[in-house]
Amino acid sequence: MDTTVFPSNTLRLTFAPHVLHFKRPAGTSRGVYLDRRLWLITAEDTRTGRVGEGECAPLPNLSCDDLPDYEAILERACRRVEAEGCIPYEDLRAYPSILFGLETAFLHLASGSPAFWDTPFSRGEAGIPINGLIWMGSYEDMFAQIQRKMEAGFRCIKLKIGAIDFDEELALLRYIRERVPARDVELRVDANGAFSPRDAQYKLEQLSALDLHSIEQPIRAGQWEEMARLCASSPLDIALDEELIGVNDPAEKQRLLDTIRPRYIILKPSLHGGLAGASEWIRLAEERGIGWWVTSALESNIGLNAIAQWCATLGNPMPQGLGTGALYTENFPRPLAVRRDCLWFDPIHI
Numbered sequence: 001m002d003t004t005v006f007p008s009n010t011l012r013l014t015f016a017p018h019v020l021h022f023k024r025p026a027g028t029s030r031g032v033y034l035d036r037r038l039w040l041i042t043a044e045d046t047r048t049g050r051v052g053e054g055e056c057a058p059l060p061n062l063s064c065d066d067l068p069d070y071e072a073i074l075e076r077a078c079r080r081v082e083a084e085g086c087i088p089y090e091d092l093r094a095y096p097s098i099l100f101g102l103e104t105a106f107l108h109l110a111s112g113s114p115a116f117w118d119t120p121f122s123r124g125e126a127g128i129p130i131n132g133l134i135w136m137g138s139y140e141d142m143f144a145q146i147q148r149k150m151e152a153g154f155r156c157i158k159l160k161i162g163a164i165d166f167d168e169e170l171a172l173l174r175y176i177r178e179r180v181p182a183r184d185v186e187l188r189v190d191a192n193g194a195f196s197p198r199d200a201q202y203k204l205e206q207l208s209a210l211d212l213h214s215i216e217q218p219i220r221a222g223q224w225e226e227m228a229r230l231c232a233s234s235p236l237d238i239a240l241d242e243e244l245i246g247v248n249d250p251a252e253k254q255r256l257l258d259t260i261r262p263r264y265i266i267l268k269p270s271l272h273g274g275l276a277g278a279s280e281w282i283r284l285a286e287e288r289g290i291g292w293w294v295t296s297a298l299e300s301n302i303g304l305n306a307i308a309q310w311c312a313t314l315g316n317p318m319p320q321g322l323g324t325g326a327l328y329t330e331n332f333p334r335p336l337a338v339r340r341d342c343l344w345f346d347p348i349h350i
Helices: 070-084 096-111 139-152 166-179 197-208 224-233 250-260 274-287 301-311
Strands: 011-028 031-045 050-056 132-134 156-160 186-190 214-216 238-240 264-267 291-294 336-339 342-345
Touching: 011 070, 031 070, 031 096, 050 096, 050 301, 070 096, 096 274, 096 301, 132 139, 139 156, 139 166, 156 166, 166 186, 166 197, 197 224, 224 238, 224 250, 250 274, 264 274, 274 291, 291 301, 301 336, 301 342
Parallel strands: 132 156, 156 186, 186 214, 214 238, 238 264, 264 291
Antiparallel strands: 011 031, 031 050, 336 342
């Protein structure tokens, strides 16, 4: 990942907390988010006056570095980066959201632009295919969201399930399949660990009849043997998400993949080791024939742009989960826009 080194006597890092408010409550099986707290890092090269911005945004009750002394840890990390002029990756493995914020600030500082790499995406020549996300809610609310996504032209729709009655969720999925075949719209579901090991197999069999692409994290993370059993027997492909959180040592990553053998893993840099850690997961997955895609984790436009710029270098044609930048009533400016089912970057308005 970024290995830029700045002279330690010319690098200055500051950070400040911010709170973003959701336009509508963001429901998951773990609860409902109304706002999002983050820390904006600013890295300045005092020789040139150039600055770079990064975002540190641990998710409450989910990120492995959602800690009560987070600001103190961030302060120590910033002072060390100032002193050494580079990011101490190995020593920050346990703090993925801090790593991600520092990486983003360094990439922005080094490039002098939100376009971190020269790609068709950063030149505004190609968009990144993304899924349309359906948030948990009542049957009527989720039904209305599905209609809007289909009318907007999304060819991949992802539903968060596990909050309402399972039969109602099946009815929602049948509604889509009755109108649009799998060749036209790919359906993914995300259970966020809502199923129990006891009923997961039955629910996976019911879902598999609906021509779904995959299901994310059907049971709670940390049950490796149960998840391995499901991955081996499920008629529906399983993708790991929360299962990867807190697994930061390379040897432990290998052990997880070798034990569970999922069909896919889903990479969220601010949860899964920053850009460097997510790249490590990708390498290990590809060595084992395991597929993957990239997803944002409710970041502001600063974090979303960094993930999209990185994702555009990876050459993965699958729809990615990068459409969350418009969730907030306020946001930081970045030239990002969703057009039909793709995320686009506009270099003219940098």
